[in-house]
Amino acid sequence: MADVKIILPDGSAKEYAAGTTLGEAVKQLSNSLAKKVLAANVNGELTDLREELVDGSEVAFLTFEEDGGKHTLRHTASHILAQAVKRLWPEAKLAIGPAIDKGFYYDIDMEHTLTPEDLGKIEKEMSRIVKENLPITKSVMSRQEAIEFFKSKNEDYKVELIEDLPEDTVISCYAQGDFIDLCAGPHVASTGKVKAFKLQSIAGAYWRGDEKNKMLQRIYGT
Structure with missing residues (x-):
């Protein structure tokens, strides 16, 4: 070759x-x-x-010295946050979890109203996931496969996001252990790379920023 x-x-x-x-x-x-x-x-x-x-x-x-490196690490931290929430509250539904200028957040739909004490619990679970040093792997599927997969997981918000994409879109997902999320990436190689993080606050956020939609709980971290 x-x-x-x-x-x-x-x-x-x-x-x-x-x-x-x-x-x-x-x-x-x-x-x-x-x-x-x-x-x-x-x-x-x-x-x-x-x-x-x-x-x-x-x-x-x-x-981590460069913005792109920071962005990638923060994006992975948001997935670790989502995985920790799903371990603690398996019925929680995930919306979106991007990297932002000073950190990351994840919007979540769940019955339980999060409290500041819950942030400590979630951080502990995140630390466990980091210690497990789970390899992060990327997979691709067709739009239809992705819709069926996330429907089977009861992840309604992910299904809605995928349904808004053109028919021929190739969908990428990232898995770490038994957790898999819809995501364009990029991500670091394993959860063990995320050495230090802190969850900062809980806020409300309407799904897709539209007040006609459901109010979700947003967890901010850095």
């Missing part, structure tokens, strides 16, 4: 075997750098380290 060549930020070119992932490429560059790298910038796009190298692309590897 032909080699693929990438251009690094200093202008140097590196060659790798075809099929090498970004994560494998950074390990070959430097083991100590590989331990710190969380994601990559490929031709200006924030990209998962699980993706294969594309010949001729410009690649910058991102640590």
